[in-house]
Amino acid sequence: MAIIEIQNLTKDYGLSRGVFDINLEVKEGEIFGFVGTNGSGKTTTIRNMMGFIKPDYGSVKILNHEVNYNTEYLMKHIGYVPGEISFPDIGDGNAFIKIQAEMIGLKNMDYANYLIKKLGLDTFANLKRMSKGMKQKTAIVCGFMGKPDILILDEPSTGLDPLMRELFVELLIEAKQRGATIFMSSHVFEEMEKTCDRVALLHNGNIIDIVDMKTIHHNELKTYKIEFTSNKDYQNFLKEKFNLISKKEKNYQVTVDIMDDQINNFMRTLSMYKVKYIKEEKYTLEKYFLKKMTEEKKND
Amino acid sequence: MISIPLLKQTIKSNWGLWLVSTLTVSLLYIVMKISMGTIAVPSDPDPNVLVPYIMALQDAGLSIDGLFSAIGINPDILTGLATMDGNTLVGIMFYPIVGVLLPLLYTVIVGNKLFASQIDRGSMAFILSTSIKRSKIAITQLTFFVSSLILMFLVAASVDVILALIIDNSLPVDKIILLNLGLLLFSIAMGSLTYMFSAIFNYSKYSLAFGGGLALTFFISKILGLFGSDLFMTMGIGIEPMNIFNKITMISLFNTTSILDDSTTYILYFVILVIVSIICFVTGGIWFTKKDIPV
Numbered sequence: 001m002a003i004i005e006i007q008n009l010t011k012d013y014g015l016s017r018g019v020f021d022i023n024l025e026v027k028e029g030e031i032f033g034f035v036g037t038n039g040s041g042k043t044t045t046i047r048n049m050m051g052f053i054k055p056d057y058g059s060v061k062i063l064n065h066e067v068n069y070n071t072e073y074l075m076k077h078i079g080y081v082p083g084e085i086s087f088p089d090i091g092d093g094n095a096f097i098k099i100q101a102e103m104i105g106l107k108n109m110d111y112a113n114y115l116i117k118k119l120g121l122d123t124f125a126n127l128k129r130m131s132k133g134m135k136q137k138t139a140i141v142c143g144f145m146g147k148p149d150i151l152i153l154d155e156p157s158t159g160l161d162p163l164m165r166e167l168f169v170e171l172l173i174e175a176k177q178r179g180a181t182i183f184m185s186s187h188v189f190e191e192m193e194k195t196c197d198r199v200a201l202l203h204n205g206n207i208i209d210i211v212d213m214k215t216i217h218h219n220e221l222k223t224y225k226i227e228f229t230s231n232k233d234y235q236n237f238l239k240e241k242f243n244l245i246s247k248k249e250k251n252y253q254v255t256v257d258i259m260d261d262q263i264n265n266f267m268r269t270l271s272m273y274k275v276k277y278i279k280e281e282k283y284t285l286e287k288y289f290l291k292k293m294t295e296e297k298k299n300d
Numbered sequence: 301m302i303s304i305p306l307l308k309q310t311i312k313s314n315w316g317l318w319l320v321s322t323l324t325v326s327l328l329y330i331v332m333k334i335s336m337g338t339i340a341v342p343s344d345p346d347p348n349v350l351v352p353y354i355m356a357l358q359d360a361g362l363s364i365d366g367l368f369s370a371i372g373i374n375p376d377i378l379t380g381l382a383t384m385d386g387n388t389l390v391g392i393m394f395y396p397i398v399g400v401l402l403p404l405l406y407t408v409i410v411g412n413k414l415f416a417s418q419i420d421r422g423s424m425a426f427i428l429s430t431s432i433k434r435s436k437i438a439i440t441q442l443t444f445f446v447s448s449l450i451l452m453f454l455v456a457a458s459v460d461v462i463l464a465l466i467i468d469n470s471l472p473v474d475k476i477i478l479l480n481l482g483l484l485l486f487s488i489a490m491g492s493l494t495y496m497f498s499a500i501f502n503y504s505k506y507s508l509a510f511g512g513g514l515a516l517t518f519f520i521s522k523i524l525g526l527f528g529s530d531l532f533m534t535m536g537i538g539i540e541p542m543n544i545f546n547k548i549t550m551i552s553l554f555n556t557t558s559i560l561d562d563s564t565t566y567i568l569y570f571v572i573l574v575i576v577s578i579i580c581f582v583t584g585g586i587w588f589t590k591k592d593i594p595v
Contacts, residue, residue, distance in 0.1 A: 052428055053592035069589060072431045080429035082595065086421040090312040099312075102305035103430040142426065 001028045003150060003181040004049065008058030011044050019044050019205040021058070026183055031176055033192040034185035035289060036202030042185040043083050045202070046154050049183070050080060062150065076104075081143040083154030083185070085135045087127040093138050094123035100142045112145035118167060132159035144171060151175060153184040157191055169194050189286040193217075201289055203296050216285050220260045223281040228252040229274040240269055255281065302440040303432045310444045314410050321406040322452045326459040328398055333463040333470065336390055374536045387471045391560045392531050395479050396551050397522060403449070403487035404515045408508070410448070411494025414441040415588060416507035425595035438499065438585035445491050453484040471560075478559045482566065485573040486554040490515060492577040496584035502594060514550075521549035530557070550576075 004026040012018045019041035026032040036042050047053045049060050051067045051074070060067040062074050087096055097112060106112070116123055119137045130138065136159040143151065157165050165188065172195045175182060186192055192199055193213065200210045223245060228234040234252035238244070243257040258266050270278070357364060365375035418424040427437060457480035464470040471479075494511035501507040526532060528543030546552050553573050558566035 047594060050429060052425070052595055069434060069591075072428075072433050075429055075431040078429065080425070082422060082425040082429075084422040084425075084595070086423040087426070088309055088313050088418065088423045090309055095312070099305050099309050100426060100430075102308075103303070103427065103432060105431075 005061040010057040031182040033196035033199035040202045041205040079143040079148035227276040407491040416498040434589040482554040489573040492580035496580040499584035499588040518549040521545040522551040
């Protein structure tokens, strides 16, 4: 079942800023990633999903209800972490979390306290003097504490240190195991690779691709980089019939694409050469994204 | 109708300013009333000194008016000054100029904080992402704003009434209550304007430019208008064309002259202030429920 359905969503701010004809579906229990360059329209899409702004054209449906300014009843099911975090001037983090819990009608604070402890959040720090990371943690606690069915997160890990990012990934996985559906925009490819089921690539307000992470994780095509000890071996290897991606004569280096079913043949061939080292070049979402972006820029 | 947690949050983020404004208004009352109280007692002229002067003028077939004209002062000023007392000054100059200052500041700053500043900074996202309706947000903020002003003037008026009871030669208590009620109604109307601009604009700079700009215009016009007022005209220092400023400042709807001379114009003006408030609050509230909020 689709929890979030976005159809032909268009919000035109002029000068080709905004989002144009966005279509996507987020299924129940899925973690859906949303990547894009700065100003590509991620936050605009999310604001439309939250009913903060109205599309010029098209629609967003959440749990089969069309989202608009007056769909606050949907918010009972949604936990939200804003992209730009600013708190009201009401004292310390603890006061804010408490009042936020009252606003969402949350009485049992066990999970909130668990989150605070897990993220190591000092709730007695004044809201005004919080660092970027502390603000982010406070916002994450507020978004997650109600154990909502749907989480909409706008770059939730900005400002977190690598250790905190690991903990945040754990929180995402916990939420997924609970059955929550998650829509998350991010700049951090690593956490997307670890958590997302699918990732949409946004460029200039258009979705240029939606990738199933399985194709990234279980790619049968692997890339290897090999350095030979001598020029002779290097020259001879170039005559072999492998799919050569690049070569560097100065260092006697080659990079080849090998399908998994070719791997034994490849190893046998290599055993006849004096190899200095061999290294797999990981196929990552980031590489995929950069490749797509370069293609897209050529088309522009 | 209203969201209690949001009301709590709004109180928490504004009580400091409320307290400072309320205390300052009360303090101004105390300082002003006590100092006016000391000078308001008319000094009795000593007949032994005065009579020979008048006699001398009369013997020579001259009048006091003639003496003033000879020095170059309009003799009408005498009648003007004769009818003046400290309380008229308090009524006409203190309440609509000094009295409105703090409420003006309070409504401009707090009005902006109710919506525009929260949208501008982004903290409104935390309210909008809960199941509190936008209309409920608007009504909650309205409730806080109006109640805080009422409370401010309950305190100020109480101080004022107590002062009236302990200072001799003060305005009667019923006038004092009416003057404070007028200030309250004006403040609520000013608040309704800043509320409306705050609800319309997504940036503090625009909300403040309109709300603060109007407040400043009203305030300066009131001062400039003073030169064209009846008071200044009778005192002989008036500049009649400057009366135009009294027509462009909303502070004129707080008609202290009418309150003090027992006429009923002020009631009509009070009604106008209430109507302005209702229109602006409703417009602002509805606008807020029907606009894009980019947080």
